[in-house]
Amino acid sequence: MADGQKKILYIASSFGHLAAFHQPYMKWFAEQGCAVHAAAGGDRRDLQGVVQYISLPFEKSMYSQRNLAAAWRLRQLVQRERYDLISLHTSLAAFFARLALLPPCRNRPTVMNTSHGYLFDRDSARLKRMLLLGAERLTAPVTDWLLVMNQQDREIANRYRLGKNIVFTRGMGVDLARFQPATREMRQMARDSMRVQPDELVLVYAAEFSERKNQKMLIRAMQDLPDSVILLLPGEGALLEPCKMLAKELGVSGRVRFPGFVRNVEDYYAAADLCVSASRIEGLPFNVMEAMACGLPVVLSDIKGHQDLVSGGQNGILYPYDDIPAFVKAVERLLDEQTRQLMAVAAYRAAQPYGLETVYPTLTGIYQTALHGHA
Structure with missing residues (x-):
């Protein structure tokens, strides 16, 4: 790694998720001179801008011991690689990745959690809501940036202070060149x-x-x-x-x-x-x-x-x-x-x-700000 080069770690439950929604942004980080690593479960997918792939044994059940094993591996990885920014995606992976960073230490990387939708809302069963909201509150101390995509999640995040910097976004961007009215x-x-x-x-x-x-x-x-x-x-x-x-x-x-x-x-x-x-x-x-x-x-x-x-x-x-x-x-x-x-x-x-053309400059601006430690 070049001296002074920033290191970015993308984490999700599956490489398929990263391939579907985040390749333009991983490529953007690479174009800024960053070394981009990707850690996820499932079959590996080639990702634009990524120079290192880490396989993690994530399973969909929150109670699977394999997820705790993935968290332990992540903790060791973060200590070894000394990342500057960790970009989290999908609820399960985001929880266990932040769990791996607890208790927070002084020299930990900046953590950005992109919430693609909390798996609870105001109509959820009380026990389910308490458990899932409790998980978010537990990991809030290591959530430096929280990106939310709908108004109800925004209200939840602000009410319970689930991140230090909470930003409302319009998702990851739809490719309007591909998706347009058919002739x-x-x-x-x-x-x-x-x-x-x-x-x-x-x-x-x-x-x-x-x-x-x-x-x-x-x-x-x-x-x-x-x-x-x-x-x-x-x-x-x-x-x-x-x-x-x-x-x-x-x-x-x-x-x-x-x-x-x-x-x-x-x-x-x-x-x-x-x-x-x-x-x-x-x-x-x-x-x-x-x-x-x-x-x-x-x-x-x-x-x-x-x-x-x-x-x-x-x-x-x-x-x-x-x-x-x-x-x-x-x-x-x-x-x-x-x-x-x-x-x-x-x-x-x-x-x-x-559309991607509208959302892309907004998100890359947020990433630029977070990468350099500004609020």
């Missing part, structure tokens, strides 16, 4: 490739199959929607097969499509008429912002993160979480093509402030 020809090609008929209304929900994402509710709702409504569910995860079985049991498997993991998710937005979500909790959902940037109106569960993206029923509709009749009513309202077209224009406009 008529692109839309027709996408619908033809997915065997969608001209008179069918297509809903899309691109997400990991999990309890939190709640695809089962959407599948159940398909029983009450017209036969002309099609549901696209790109993604993979632990509940993919149970969701397929549920669709078959309910007799809607012909109208619910499971394409699995896809790299061309923009083609699914091109084929769709509406973006939907049944999620229980979010930070600032990329899938929704991408769909809005493609000009799709949205029908979303009324939760934090979603509330930040939908305003006054102009670009979409919020419905009470897990309320099938309310969801069905919202979709039926948007069967009207003129209503969809008006909301599509509003959705496209609402997505523009979340």
Whole structure:
């Protein structure tokens, strides 16, 4: 390492997360002359700007002993490498990484935690909220910078002083060059490739199959929607097969499509008429912002993160979480093509402030300030 060169450590639960959301910023650090290291679980991914990779045995369960082992390895790594800045991502990895820095010492690196969404909110069960909020309060003394992405998380962070410098951001930035409204020809090609008929209304929900994402509710709702409504569910995860079985049991498997993991998710937005979500909790959902940037109106569960993206029923509709009749009513309202077209224009406009070109200079400015120890 060159004399005086700054060293940056990125930490997340998986290398896949870093690859999906943070490569422009890791590259930026490298362009500033920093040595960038990445520590995460899962399969290694090549990352722009990264010169060293560290594999960590993270598991999704907060109570796994493997996570404590990962924290111990991180503590040794930080003591050995003497990083200037640690950039934390994903709730589990961020907690155990900060736990590894307790008790705080005088010469520790600057720690920036980017909260992609606390896994609790004002509606969470009391015990769950107490445990997860308690974890954040425990690690607040070593959280020099806290970046939050929605208003409810901002309120929580400020109320409980979960970081020394709390900054509200617009996420990590959506690639608006990739996600934009499809031309008529692109839309027709996408619908033809997915065997969608001209008179069918297509809903899309691109997400990991999990309890939190709640695809089962959407599948159940398909029983009450017209036969002309099609549901696209790109993604993979632990509940993919149970969701397929549920669709078959309910007799809607012909109208619910499971394409699995896809790299061309923009083609699914091109084929769709509406973006939907049944999620229980979010930070600032990329899938929704991408769909809005493609000009799709949205029908979303009324939760934090979603509330930040939908305003006054102009670009979409919020419905009470897990309320099938309310969801069905919202979709039926948007069967009207003129209503969809008006909301599509509003959705496209609402997505523009979340574009990478807008967010990138803001975040790199924050990183520059933190890197040089200013508040």
